[in-house]
Amino acid sequence: EFYSSIDSLKRLDSIESSLLLSFRKYSEGLEDYISIIRRFMERIKFQHEKAEKDVEDYLGNPINAFTLIERVVRDWMDVNDLLKFEDISQELMDSLTQLRKNSSLPDENELKGAVLGLARLQDIYDIDADDMANGKGYGHPLTWRECLEIATTLIDENRMDLALKWLKQTDRKLQNSQDAKEIKDYFATQIKEHFARVHHTLGDKQKAQQHLNGISEKDSQHSSKLTMKMLNRLMDEKQKYIPFKESDRHRNYARLCQGKSLNRTQLSCHLDSSSHPFFILNPLQIEPMLMDPYIRVYHNLLSDEQITNLFNFASKKFYRSEVIRGPNENEVTEKRVSQQAWVSPEDTPTAAYMYRMVHLITGFNMTNVEKMQVANYGIGGLYVPHYDYMNVSRTLAGLVGDRISTNMFYLSDVIQGGYTIFPELNVYLKPIKGSMVMWPNLHRSVQPDIRTLHAGCPVVKGTKRIANIWTHSGYQDVARPCGLTNDALK
Numbered sequence: 001e002f003y004s005s006i007d008s009l010k011r012l013d014s015i016e017s018s019l020l021l022s023f024r025k026y027s028e029g030l031e032d033y034i035s036i037i038r039r040f041m042e043r044i045k046f047q048h049e050k051a052e053k054d055v056e057d058y059l060g061n062p063i064n065a066f067t068l069i070e071r072v073v074r075d076w077m078d079v080n081d082l083l084k085f086e087d088i089s090q091e092l093m094d095s096l097t098q099l100r101k102n103s104s105l106p107d108e109n110e111l112k113g114a115v116l117g118l119a120r121l122q123d124i125y126d127i128d129a130d131d132m133a134n135g136k137g138y139g140h141p142l143t144w145r146e147c148l149e150i151a152t153t154l155i156d157e158n159r160m161d162l163a164l165k166w167l168k169q170t171d172r173k174l175q176n177s178q179d180a181k182e183i184k185d186y187f188a189t190q191i192k193e194h195f196a197r198v199h200h201t202l203g204d205k206q207k208a209q210q211h212l213n214g215i216s217e218k219d220s221q222h223s224s225k226l227t228m229k230m231l232n233r234l235m236d237e238k239q240k241y242i243p244f245k246e247s248d249r250h251r252n253y254a255r256l257c258q259g260k261s262l263n264r265t266q267l268s269c270h271l272d273s274s275s276h277p278f279f280i281l282n283p284l285q286i287e288p289m290l291m292d293p294y295i296r297v298y299h300n301l302l303s304d305e306q307i308t309n310l311f312n313f314a315s316k317k318f319y320r321s322e323v324i325r326g327p328n329e330n331e332v333t334e335k336r337v338s339q340q341a342w343v344s345p346e347d348t349p350t351a352a353y354m355y356r357m358v359h360l361i362t363g364f365n366m367t368n369v370e371k372m373q374v375a376n377y378g379i380g381g382l383y384v385p386h387y388d389y390m391n392v393s394r395t396l397a398g399l400v401g402d403r404i405s406t407n408m409f410y411l412s413d414v415i416q417g418g419y420t421i422f423p424e425l426n427v428y429l430k431p432i433k434g435s436m437v438m439w440p441n442l443h444r445s446v447q448p449d450i451r452t453l454h455a456g457c458p459v460v461k462g463t464k465r466i467a468n469i470w471t472h473s474g475y476q477d478v479a480r481p482c483g484l485t486n487d488a489l490k
């Protein structure tokens with residue numbers, strides 16, 4: 001899977017490199033087809049060369065990441081089909097087939113994942129479809145084909161409100177495009193049908209009819225002949241359309257993701273060397289975010305070299321993140337779009353150092369600690385509001401107790417988006433490379449603290465990398481004793 005992390009998109013980019021190479025060889029020998037193929041290559045090359053300059057920076061832009069997937073799923077496969085009709089060199093065909101077989105290229109599902117990622121960004125950050133389509137602030141302008149891809153996926157997902165905006169962009173861009181008249185006519189008709197469908201679903205039958213009329217006048221040969229009757233039937237078959245509506249809860253979430261918290265008392269940063277003699281010469285730089293529960297950030301804990309060392313190890317082990325579904329059962333969902341790997345302190349010097357830091361800062365007993373979870377978010381990557389505690393009586397992989405504290409290291413800066421937020425506590429945190437945020441998930445009574453609901457907001461631009469170390473409540477009687485009164489109901 002590619003869309004859920006930037007690192008795997010890099011792999012896709014190198015696959016694209018080899019595709020380009022195969023085509024370059026082929027085009028040298030075949031002058032007849034060269035004009036069609038050259039035009040196609042120019043379009044891809046333009047984007048690809050931009051990517052070459054700084055792959056990570058390029059793919060950190062959601063629009064670029066989307067178009068890369070789109071090119072591989074649609075354009076490269078279309079060319080493959082085109083070539084089938086011709087007597088082309090077997091060598092090139094073979095190399096394409098081979099590539100497809102060996103490198104598990106992205107498929108329709110991935111393209112859908114990428115489109116839904118873009119829709120998520122629009123919802124949370126109030127990004128206008130027109131700005132996105134025209135490259136305002138978000139990379140390069142999209143082509144009408146790309147806009148159509150987004151619009152049709154949104155229609156399939158019943159996001160008619162958003163689909164309408166993307167259809168308008170598709171229509172406008174198609175009209176202004178340099179494509180052949182036949183192509184333009186064909187797609188203009190398709191777009192009218194999509195318009196009709198969307199307006200009809202949104203309850204505006206008059207507008208739907210207008211678009212259908214436009215088809216019969218201009219293109220009587222059109223084969224799909226979508227009619228009002230068919231649209232009505234389509235609606236009967238479908239469940240009632242429920243418009244996408246943002247709840248207050250969603251608004252609150254979006255507000256914090258945008259870095260707007262309600263007024264709250266400013267706490268001040270301070271240096272601290274009291275937790276361990278290790279910090280006497282190099283005191284901890286603490287930024288308290290909230291006193292109860294105590295959420296604080298420790299700055300400059302890791303250097304760039306240490307982070308590279310950790311990632312060199314972890315990136316070989318990444319797989320799509322899951323969420324816990326039930327006892328011993330996990331699932332992949334859109335609630336958590338990222339890739340992850342589990343790393344032990346023995347695996348790399350950086351991991352060992354990070355465990356040591358957590359111990360020195362918290363004083364927690366580390367014999368009962370989980371493997372570190374390293375994660376990497378891709379296009380629109382996020383983690384919806386959740387708790388880190390398990391709140392189940394079973395022990396997790398032989399560990400005693402529940403996740404008493406989360407110690408989350410930020411392993412990258414994020415150009416835009418990707419904040420960590422606490423919707424119940426009115427707190428947001430901007431990821432800062434090398435810093436670590438720490439908060440308790442349990443009360444002193446060791447019962448879950450429901451105020452610790454938190455989320456990772458969607459990444460808009462750039463890469464978000466984090467690492468979690470969860471310490472467990474077993475064996476912490478000395479490090480964090482209960483209070484004299486029960487604090488479970490705070």
Ligand SMILES: O=C(O)CCC(=O)C(=O)O
Pocket residue numbers: 375383388418419420421454455456457466468
């Ligand atoms: O990505 C974030 O900011 C939060 C991640 C998180 O809560 C988790 O991995 O449990």
Ligand SMILES: [Fe+2]
Pocket residue numbers: 386387388454
């Ligand atoms: Fe979490």
